[in-house]
Amino acid sequence: MRILYIIVGIAAFVLGTIGTVLPVLPTVPFYLLATWCFARSSKRLHDWLNSKPLYRKHMTPFFNGEGLTLRQKVTMMSVTTILMFIAFVLMGEVLIGRIVLGAAWLFHVFYFIFRIKTRTEAA
The missing domain is CATH 1.25.40 (Serine Threonine Protein Phosphatase 5, Tetratricopeptide repeat)
Known part of the structure; x- marks a missing residue:
């Protein structure tokens, strides 16, 4: 095991x-x-x-239980959004792929906004 x-x-x-x-x-x-x-x-x-x-x-x-800084959240979501957008465009006419990718992107956005705490930057 x-x-x-x-x-x-x-x-x-x-x-x-x-x-x-x-x-x-x-x-x-x-x-x-x-x-x-x-x-x-x-x-x-x-x-x-x-x-x-x-x-x-x-x-x-x-x-x-501290969460991420706003800068970390924005950086992660920006990279995610850019890469997912590129994949979305490259999928062309693969409708199911675009739907799954769009749903995954929405999940990421909602997760980062509502589930991960935002902490202040360390001085």
């Missing part, structure tokens, strides 16, 4: 990291899954994940 947790944890970490650049893959759920799997598989892997700057930057505020 431990090996299964490690394999799923590594896959979730890789997908979460890819999700920082690709808007169709969510970062946070994959990082949460990786954390859970690594915590179940070994303390060393859990500590390794927590030591990564990308993980700390995006996940520590969630675990502390």
Whole structure:
């Protein structure tokens, strides 16, 4: 069972990291899954994940209940919107693809606005 947790944890970490650049893959759920799997598989892997700057930057505020700064939210949503718009245009006449992409974009927008707290910038 431990090996299964490690394999799923590594896959979730890789997908979460890819999700920082690709808007169709969510970062946070994959990082949460990786954390859970690594915590179940070994303390060393859990500590390794927590030591990564990308993980700390995006996940520590969630675990502390602090949320993200307005600048972080705007940056993430801008990149997401631009990349999704490019994908939307490139889909041409694939109607179902455009509908799914539009729904994913709306989900991202509502999630960032209503579910993630906005914290003030650290001085």
